[in-house]
Amino acid sequence: MTELARPAAKRLQRPSWRDSRLVVGILLVLLSATLGAKAVASADDRxxxxxxxxxxxxxxxxxxxxxxxxxxxxxxxxxxxxxxxxxxxxxxxxxxxxxxxxxxxxxxxxxxxAVRVQRVTVRSDTGSTAGLVRGSRVDVYVTPKTGSGLDDADPVTRKLLAGAAVAAVQTRGGSLGGTATTSVQVYVPAGKVQALVEAVDAEAKVTLVPVPGTATDGAS
CATH class of the missing domain: 3.90.1210.10 (Antifreeze-like/N-acetylneuraminic acid synthase C-terminal domain)
Structure with a gap:
């Protein structure tokens, strides 16, 4: 009885760089990586x-x-x-x-x-400065001292500054039970510096009134 011919098994061969399928696969991988990197970069455009x-x-x-x-x-x-x-x-x-x-x-x-303001330090009672913090905005009122020569003809309180910014606040207790005072550094427009300094030097009473909605201690 004649035996049937058996097909010869083909030996596996390593893919060659010349194999078009291998080249196409590598190109697809590179293309995917490039597109992915671009997508990430465009998504984070911060x-x-x-x-x-x-x-x-x-x-x-x-x-x-x-x-x-x-x-x-x-x-x-x-x-x-x-x-x-x-x-x-x-x-x-x-x-x-x-x-x-x-x-x-x-x-x-x-x-x-380019700065149009200067720091001026004023002193006021603690009631006037309660709650003031750095960044608060205040209206500055000045009441001349009688006999100071500042405004003897009409010694009335006047608003010297509107919406001045507070740069720093420092409170000191009064001696021997005296009234505590607070030193407040205020940013003053250049054109108003002299008037405020003259009022302070003449011992005028300075009252700071917070602007509605301004930053205060415990609120912003």
């Missing part, structure tokens, strides 16, 4: 900008601790804010108030000669 680390007041000098970095997605609107891809502009000054956590506008920071 831009680093600075926010105020604390309540900042117009006239404050910028330091390394004034700002912190955050990444935001604002599109074209991001150009209005101070970029955080470079160190904070130390030595520059705040030209307007910026609240803690607020994005810092480019226009809020400038050179020293």
């Amino acid at each position: 831009t680093p900008v600075y926010v105020a680390a604390d309540d900042l007041v117009a006239g404050d000098r910028v330091t390394a601790s004034s700002f912190t970095r955050v990444d935001v997605r604002l599109g074209e609107g991001v150009v209005a804010y101070l970029p955080a891809d470079a160190p904070a502009p130390e030595g520059s000054y705040l030209l307007r108030d910026v609240r803690a956590g607020e994005l810092v506008p480019r226009s809020a920071v400038g050179a020293p000669d």
Whole structure:
């Protein structure tokens, strides 16, 4: 009986670089990786900008601790804010108030000669200054002392400043049961500095009245 011929088994061969299927597979892998990287990059289009680390007041000098970095997605609107891809502009000054956590506008920071306010220290009783904190806004009223020569013809209380920013507050207890006083540093527009200094030197009574809605102790 004649045996049927058995088919010879083909030996497996290693794929060659010339194998079109291998080349196509590699190209597909590379293409997928490239498209994936582009998709991730386009999904995270956030831009680093600075926010105020604390309540900042117009006239404050910028330091390394004034700002912190955050990444935001604002599109074209991001150009209005101070970029955080470079160190904070130390030595520059705040030209307007910026609240803690607020994005810092480019226009809020400038050179020293762009600052239009100066610090003046005034003293007032604790009742007038209760609740005031750095960043509070106050109206400053002055009542001339009788015989001071400041306003003897009409010694009435007048509003000298409206909405002045508070830079610092320091309270000291009165001696021997006397009335406690508070020293308050106020940012004063350059044109009003002389008038306030003259009132303080003439021992006028200075009363600070918080502007409605201003930052106070325990509230923001």
